[in-house]
Amino acid sequence: MKSKILIPMLLLVVIFLSACGGAATEAPAAPEEAVVEEEAVVEEEASEEEAAQMGPDAIKIGTSAPMTGMFAGFGAGCTFGAQAAVDDINAQGGIYVAEYDRKIPVEYIIVDNESDPGKSGSLAESLILNDAVDLLYSVDSSPSIHIPIAEVAEKHGVPHIVGGGPLEPWLGARSETESGWSYTWFPGFGIATPPPEGDPRYGKPGYTIGDSWFAVLDDFADQTNMVAGVFATDEPDGIGWYGLFPGLLEEYGLTVIGVEDRLGFYPLGTTDFTAMCNEWKDNEVEILWGNVPGPAFASLWRQCKQLGFNPKIVMVGRAPLFYSDVEAWGGDLPQGVGTEIWWDPEYDGPGIGDTTPQSLADSWIEETGEPLNRGIGHGYAPMQVLFDAIERAGSLDGEAINAAMAETDLNTVNYQVKFDPATHFSWIPLFVGQWQKTDQPWVWELGITHSEHDYLGASTDFIFPVP
Numbered sequence: 001m002k003s004k005i006l007i008p009m010l011l012l013v014v015i016f017l018s019a020c021g022g023a024a025t026e027a028p029a030a031p032e033e034a035v036v037e038e039e040a041v042v043e044e045e046a047s048e049e050e051a052a053q054m055g056p057d058a059i060k061i062g063t064s065a066p067m068t069g070m071f072a073g074f075g076a077g078c079t080f081g082a083q084a085a086v087d088d089i090n091a092q093g094g095i096y097v098a099e100y101d102r103k104i105p106v107e108y109i110i111v112d113n114e115s116d117p118g119k120s121g122s123l124a125e126s127l128i129l130n131d132a133v134d135l136l137y138s139v140d141s142s143p144s145i146h147i148p149i150a151e152v153a154e155k156h157g158v159p160h161i162v163g164g165g166p167l168e169p170w171l172g173a174r175s176e177t178e179s180g181w182s183y184t185w186f187p188g189f190g191i192a193t194p195p196p197e198g199d200p201r202y203g204k205p206g207y208t209i210g211d212s213w214f215a216v217l218d219d220f221a222d223q224t225n226m227v228a229g230v231f232a233t234d235e236p237d238g239i240g241w242y243g244l245f246p247g248l249l250e251e252y253g254l255t256v257i258g259v260e261d262r263l264g265f266y267p268l269g270t271t272d273f274t275a276m277c278n279e280w281k282d283n284e285v286e287i288l289w290g291n292v293p294g295p296a297f298a299s300l301w302r303q304c305k306q307l308g309f310n311p312k313i314v315m316v317g318r319a320p321l322f323y324s325d326v327e328a329w330g331g332d333l334p335q336g337v338g339t340e341i342w343w344d345p346e347y348d349g350p351g352i353g354d355t356t357p358q359s360l361a362d363s364w365i366e367e368t369g370e371p372l373n374r375g376i377g378h379g380y381a382p383m384q385v386l387f388d389a390i391e392r393a394g395s396l397d398g399e400a401i402n403a404a405m406a407e408t409d410l411n412t413v414n415y416q417v418k419f420d421p422a423t424h425f426s427w428i429p430l431f432v433g434q435w436q437k438t439d440q441p442w443v444w445e446l447g448i449t450h451s452e453h454d455y456l457g458a459s460t461d462f463i464f465p466v467p
Helices: 002-020 032-054 072-091 117-129 143-156 167-174 209-223 236-252 274-282 294-306 323-327 357-368 374-393 398-406
Strands: 059-065 095-097 102-104 106-112 135-138 160-162 184-188 227-233 287-292 313-318 337-341 410-412 415-417 425-427 431-437 444-450
Touching (some): 059 072, 059 374, 072 374, 106 117, 135 143, 143 160, 160 374, 209 236, 209 444, 287 294, 294 313, 337 444, 357 374, 374 398
Parallel strands (some): 059 106, 160 184, 287 313, 313 337
Antiparallel strands (some): 095 102, 410 415
16 A cells, blocks of 8 residues: 555656756756857957057058149149159058067058148048048148148147148147147248258258248349239238238338238139239339239239230249149240249159159159159158158057157158257258240240259259240
């Protein structure tokens, strides 16, 4: 009887233990898929860490450039020079960065701001946020273009170099900021301000527009009536020029017509210059001096000629810098128009690898079929400066590169670059040139007609008076 009771009870215990899992039951093995996934995560983390140690695939440099519009001549030449420098450094494997113990190639990204100051800064910011550029390069053009880019560079802590331009408009805009645009560096020349005391170039002519151009005037002023007219456009470069140059001309001993009434100071887009030209003609102006973009001078100069106003000397900043601009004037209007020159292939400064200033100029002529665009030197040299700063910093950290920029002392295809610690400015020499007819396929050529520097003399005679 007891055995009949015991058997059911034992069965109940067995069923209970089975339901609870039992002490002797083994845990199920982990699925094979989970193991594979875990191994993949570990491998991915390891590869990311290895990639971080190797560094990026490329060092990215961005340019918001005027490839079209009134400053397109600047954009074409400067970006050509910049790309040539990038090609040269990449031919050597890139820039050595100590942090990663290897050379990293450079990627150069250009976006067209259409010569519009309202677009230059926003496009530069897009280069930083969307293209993840490490540095910014601004082509030599109107300060109205590179000032917004300097603001963006400061906001994001991205080192930024400007290709060239006048000191005074730059300092005027910079002084209005709290930061002083500590991430922007600027090789250029003065309108009237000489290099600071302590600089070996201080007191020597040939580093400002004023002393360079007045040296030309010294040769011909006694053959004129010493009456001058001035003109400029109402944007930063023109404002800075008009605020300084009329006074300098008067100090030289010239009579300047209409300055008290701002004669010759006009907004971009002006098309009727009849009153201005007639005022100069009626006052027998024989020396005409100004600073405007190319298209802003073309209409003015054409109307002056149509009205019979024929000064003996014409000196203009910016407008006649590039063949593409003067060719568009038509007829013989370019003949005898003078301007400043801030780069020449006769320099003996080194390029990267086998590149020289002359080979750089030759490559431009070969590829474009146009005469020399002097902006190519203002594109190549700033890239040399950036490459040098990266290598000395040994890092792609913006702050480290910026600190290295402050210590720059580099001979480039565009003279020695050494920045003033207070202004972030480095002085480059100037020459005077004049457009003259040539038997080359391009008809017009801008040669050096006056030099204050013993290492590079004039290549042609100055035409006087203007035909």
